Amino acid sequence: AASTLMLASMKNAVTVSLGFQPEGAAMLGADLTTHGYTRERGLQFQKNLLRLARELPGIESAGITSAAPLEFSMSNDSVYEAGQPEPPPSQMTMAQTFWVSPDYFKTMRTRLLAGRDHADTDSAGKPPVILVNAEFTRQILKLARPELAVGKKLHTGGKDKEIIGVVEDGKYFGLNEAPKAAMFHHSDQTYTSSFRLVWRVREGSPDASVQRMRDLVNSLDGELAISPAQTLDEHMHLPLLPTRIATGALSV
Secondary structure, X not given: OOOEEEEEOXXXXXXXXXXXXXXXXXXXXXXXXXXXXXXXXXXXXXXXXXXXXXXXXXXXXXXXXXXXXXXXXXXXXXXEEXXXXXXOHHHOEEEEEEEEOXXXXXXXXXXXXXXXXXXXOOOOOOOOEEEEEHHHHHHOOOOOOHHHHOOOEEEEOOEEEEEEEEEOOOOOOOOOOOOOOEEEEEOOOOOOOEEEEEEEEOOOOOHHHHHHHHHHHHHHOOOOOOOOXXXXXXXXXXXXXXXXXXXXXXXX
């Protein structure tokens, strides 16, 4: 089932569909550009980090993303159906854009509605692939059902990319935002030096795993600055603050 967040007070209850499940997960971030990493070195660092993170005891899954949900960081890119004339700038459609690794959606417990997830075999040099969310299929492709998007090709980022899967909608920038069209590039095919490692523990609280992941990053590069490093429940404190203030005021 889709992850929802319930905020209750004496007078009302607010239910928000997040499109991911914070409980049991954590994250840390780094930017490789500031430490002189080339694209090739950066990709190898991310691959090594992801492989070693997945091997740590107690870790259920791990993935990489260019930005965590509700991080107040937004990247947009133009997009249109491949094979169609490029629209003029005034008519160009835009979508929120993320770069994610295989298992990112599994780690976040974001539902796959149609098709498949990114795979390790979708590496650089292979045919470019992309996932989109359900709102993208409605808003941009004008489709009645998400599964109809699988197999279609988009032109974005200067390339034609095949849609291989559709995921549920989520909250990307703010809890009160209207549904937004989003695209998810494969992190091996479209490199980003600034990234977030997210992971989920098999059971219990992920608190203790945060320091273990810090230690893992330091073992690969002791000079790399790590920020943030926290559980996803902690990450949610700031986005939830206005809603908690509002529901608290109503309960007085």
